[in-house]
Amino acid sequence: MLSNILPKLKTSNYFKPFCTAITSEGNSKIEPRALQFPPKYQKPRQVWLENLDTIDERKLSLLDLHPDIFASNPRIDIIFQNVRWQSLYRFVSFAHTKVRSEVRGGGRKPWPQKGLGRARHGSIRSPLFKGGGVAHGPRSPTPHFYMLPFYTRILGLTSMLSVKLAQDDLHVVDNLEIPTDEPEFIQELVKTRNWGPSVLFINEVDIMPRNITIATDEIKHMNLMPVYGLNVYSMLKHDTLVLTKTAVDVIESKLLTHLHRNVFYNKLGKYKVDQV
Amino acid sequence: MGSNTVDKALTMLRSLPRVCLKNIRDNPGSKITQKRGRGQHGGDKHGAGNKGSGQRQNYMRLGYETGNRPFYLRFGFEPYYKGHHLRRQYPPVSLLQLQTMVDTNRVDVSKPIDLVTLCNTGLYRIFPDQHQFGINLTDEGADIFQAKVNIEVQWASELVIAAVERAGGVITTAYYDMHSLQCMINPQKFFERGIPIPRRMVPPTDAADYYADAAKRGYLADPEKVSEERLVLAQKYGYNLPVIENDPDYPMLTERKDPRQIFFGLNPGWVVNLKDKVILKPLEEELLQYYNS
Numbered sequence: 429m430l431s432n433i434l435p436k437l438k439t440s441n442y443f444k445p446f447c448t449a450i451t452s453e454g455n456s457k458i459e460p461r462a463l464q465f466p467p468k469y470q471k472p473r474q475v476w477l478e479n480l481d482t483i484d485e486r487k488l489s490l491l492d493l494h495p496d497i498f499a500s501n502p503r504i505d506i507i508f509q510n511v512r513w514q515s516l517y518r519f520v521s522f523a524h525t526k527v528r529s530e531v532r533g534g535g536r537k538p539w540p541q542k543g544l545g546r547a548r549h550g551s552i553r554s555p556l557f558k559g560g561g562v563a564h565g566p567r568s569p570t571p572h573f574y575m576l577p578f579y580t581r582i583l584g585l586t587s588m589l590s591v592k593l594a595q596d597d598l599h600v601v602d603n604l605e606i607p608t609d610e611p612e613f614i615q616e617l618v619k620t621r622n623w624g625p626s627v628l629f630i631n632e633v634d635i636m637p638r639n640i641t642i643a644t645d646e647i648k649h650m651n652l653m654p655v656y657g658l659n660v661y662s663m664l665k666h667d668t669l670v671l672t673k674t675a676v677d678v679i680e681s682k683l684l685t686h687l688h689r690n691v692f693y694n695k696l697g698k699y700k701v702d703q704v
Numbered sequence: 705m706g707s708n709t710v711d712k713a714l715t716m717l718r719s720l721p722r723v724c725l726k727n728i729r730d731n732p733g734s735k736i737t738q739k740r741g742r743g744q745h746g747g748d749k750h751g752a753g754n755k756g757s758g759q760r761q762n763y764m765r766l767g768y769e770t771g772n773r774p775f776y777l778r779f780g781f782e783p784y785y786k787g788h789h790l791r792r793q794y795p796p797v798s799l800l801q802l803q804t805m806v807d808t809n810r811v812d813v814s815k816p817i818d819l820v821t822l823c824n825t826g827l828y829r830i831f832p833d834q835h836q837f838g839i840n841l842t843d844e845g846a847d848i849f850q851a852k853v854n855i856e857v858q859w860a861s862e863l864v865i866a867a868v869e870r871a872g873g874v875i876t877t878a879y880y881d882m883h884s885l886q887c888m889i890n891p892q893k894f895f896e897r898g899i900p901i902p903r904r905m906v907p908p909t910d911a912a913d914y915y916a917d918a919a920k921r922g923y924l925a926d927p928e929k930v931s932e933e934r935l936v937l938a939q940k941y942g943y944n945l946p947v948i949e950n951d952p953d954y955p956m957l958t959e960r961k962d963p964r965q966i967f968f969g970l971n972p973g974w975v976v977n978l979k980d981k982v983i984l985k986p987l988e989e990e991l992l993q994y995y996n997s
Contacts, residue, residue, distance in 0.1 A: 501710045502717060508728040564740055591723045594714040624722075664725050690810070691826030 458489040458602075461677075464684050470495035473593060477673060480601045480640075483617045491600055491673065497683050498593045500586040507591070510584030510660040513576040521572065525565030528553045534560070575699035582686050584660045589679070592669050597624065599670045604631055604652075609642035614650065624667020630655055632674040655679060792837040792911070794859040795830055797822065799867055800845025806853070816959050816968060818856040819880070820888045832885040841875075843867065854957045856923075865921055866937050872946040874957050878923040879907035879915045884966045891967065895976040900986070903964045903972035903995055923963060964995070971995070 463472060472492040479486045493499075528534065534553030541548050549556075555563040576584075592598040599621075606613060618627055626649035629640065634654035644650040653662065655675045663669055671679070689695070721727065741747035752759045767774045805811040810825040819838050822828040830836040838858030846867035853873040860868075860877055868875040880888065884904045887894040907915045907924075915922035918929035919937075938945035948957050964972055973995035975984040986992060 499710065499714060502713050502723075504723065504728050505731045505734065507723070508730045511725065511728065512730075590714060591717060594717040595720075595722055596718070597722065661725075664723065664728070667722065667724075693826070693829070 460489075461492045463492060463494050464681060465494070465496070465688055467495050470499060473498045475593065475598065475600050478599055478601050480603065480617070480670075481605060481607055483613070483620050485621050488602055491676070493593070493676070494680050494684065496687060497586050497680050498589050498598075500583075500590045502591045502594065503583060503587045506580060506583050506587050507660055507664070509576060509580060510588075511664060513574065513581075514659060514661040516572045517574060519572045521566060521570040522568045523566035523570075524568035525562040527563070527565070528555060528561030531559070531561045578695045579686075582683060585658065585679075586683060586687075588660045588663045589669075592663060597668050599623070599668065600676055601670055601672055603672055604629055604637045604640045606637070606639045606643065609639040611643045611645075611647055614640065614643045615647065618650070618668075623670070625649055626666040627651075627668045627670055628653060628662055628666035630658055630669065630671045630675045632672055632678055790835065793835050794838055794840035795828075795836055796840045796842045797828055797857075798842045798844035799849040799864060801827075802841070802853075802855075803845055803849055803851055806851040813851055813853050814953070814956065816854040816856065816956065818878075818888075818961075818968070819858070819885070820891055820967065823889050824891075830885065830889060832882045832889065836885075837882075838880060838885065841868075852951075852953070852957075854959060856961070860921070862919075862937070863941075866941045866943070869934055869937065869945065870941070870943045872948065872951065874948065875921050876923050876960065877915060877921050878961070879904075879911055880966070881905035887966055892978070895978050898975060898977070900973050900975050900995075901966055901970055904966050906963070923960070 458477060473495055474490050475493055475498075477488040477491050479488055528551060531553040534551040536551075538549050538552050539546060551557075551560075553560045555561055589598065606617075618625070629636075629644075629650070629652045631637075631652060632655050634656070636652050641652065644652060649666075651662070651666065655678045658679065686695075717723070749759065752761065757763055764770070767776050769775065802811070805822075805825060805827065806813055810827065811817060811821055815821075819830075822839060823830070828839070830838060840859040841855070841857045841861075841864045843861055843863040846863055849867045850871055851873065852871055853868065853875075855868065855873065856876045856878050858877060858879065860875060865875050881904065883902055887901065906912070912924075914920055916924040918925040918933045921930060921933075934945055948954060951957060959968070961968060962971075966972065970976065970983070971985075973986045973991060977984060986995065
């Protein structure tokens with residue numbers, strides 16, 4: 429019964445706005461994405477595949493996104509922990525104070541122990557004295573390096589991607605090719621499409637297309653990043669996140685690999701500086 | 705976390721301001737800030753308490769009972785646990801766990817199963833440096849064990865042997881020395897070291913009897929006697945012994961390692977190069993003699 433109806437439905441224009449790839453040049457249709465580890469209980473999220481070669485947006489097709497990555501629990505606390513870790517692990521505090529032994533002078537007992545009616549003191553550089561050393565002051569260099577647990581880092585990325593998608597700040601484009609290397613084009617494009625002033629473009633490889641590299645070179649709030657550099661801090665710092673379709677594939681496959689590991693005891697241990 | 709909650713949270717985010725660096729925070733109370741105490745060591749007594757022998761650490765000597773004959777001198781010395789810390793340990797895997805691994809595709813039963821297979825599942829770990837010498841296959845789930853396997857373990861009880869053989873499988877108990885085990889618990893890591901696969905050592909004298917016993921399915925036992933013992937066990941437990949000679953998987957079921965061999969299909973002395981995907985084999989007569997002895 430259903431099979432009788434289905435071919436008719438396909439030919440009718442009932443489904444047209446949803447499932448056909450609207451390609452003005454008549455080039456090949458974009459294949460729907462096959463999700464790894466198909467979700468059992470959640471529906472895939474959907475996102476428009478857009479183009480980047482015209483200022484006005486053209487929707488090329490609808491893409492399925494894995495809900496474990498793009499619709500996971502938006503843990504703001506985990507996002508915060510990731511941001512804190514990212515700013516602290518390379519932070520070395522150079523604040524420095526001198527202790528009593530490092531302050532110049534103060535070797536002589538200022539006055540005799542007894543007989544003067546004054547408080548007993550052994551050095552004019554003790555922390556009690558004006559100009560004396562500092563007790564428990566900051567000492568340079570103080571490294572603040574620590575490692576966030578592995579799965580907190582993974583959860584940070586999935587939370588952040590989910591937040592970006594939920595707030596309509598995540599866009600997927602077919603590639604980063606733009607027709608000109610003038611900065612005006614990309615600025616106009618971002619303005620027309622209501623992308624936030626700051627945009628982070630994620631490419632699947634670290635060799636970016638020439639035009640967009642030159643165009644965004646002088647614009648400080650539009651940045652290009654390879655997919656291996658994707659991190660929570662940068663996603664938060666930029667208003668809009670623009671991923672290429674291949675970058676989405678890479679992000680999904682990498683994160684899903686870690687979420688579905690069989691052997692993860694080597695990921696859970698204490699971080700060692702010389703670990704591989 | 706139900707997906708309903710997640711969906712609600714994500715829907716709510718749509719009407720909230722953009723999440724950015726300014727408006728994120730950790731859960732309240734999740735971080736305890738350390739206070740700097742006063743004094744030389746932060747005003748702390750280092751867990752030793754206040755006053756008395758606890759704080760001054762001037763305890764009586766261990767076992768001294770203020771004049772009584774101490775407990776440790778009251779009775780004669782009876783060394784029940786002599787050498788206990790040196791005994792071989794065999795961390796257990798139950799038949800139920802093995803069956804679950806088979807059912808969830810963690811273990812491929814179309815190939816012989818040994819310690820390497822179980823370690824590679826990530827569900828079983830041994831630490832040879834802590835005197836752990838391999839698998840003890842225990843009898844929990846013996847009555848529901850169904851998988852037809854060719855399994856090699858380091859220790860197995862009679863009931864376990866019966867359960868495996870009733871299901872049409874074969875079981876061998878085999879000894880591996882500490883260095884061989886170190887190669888087996890993480891073969892990839894071992895191959896990356898680029899050293900030749902060592903030869904397996906023979907069992908020590910106190911284990912030799914076990915591994916030469918056909919009733920224990922020892923790897924050094926006479927195969928004729930083993931097949932005889934299979935029949936004896938089937939009669940003892942009252943099941944029909946499946947004839948493995950008629951089994952389509954007969955070649956797999958009869959696959960055994962050489963007593964000097966550690967990995968299936970790899971001989972001692974070979975070097976496995978994972979990077980170039982080649983195996984280097986020794987040619988010199990002296991080396992061949994050493995690894996074959």
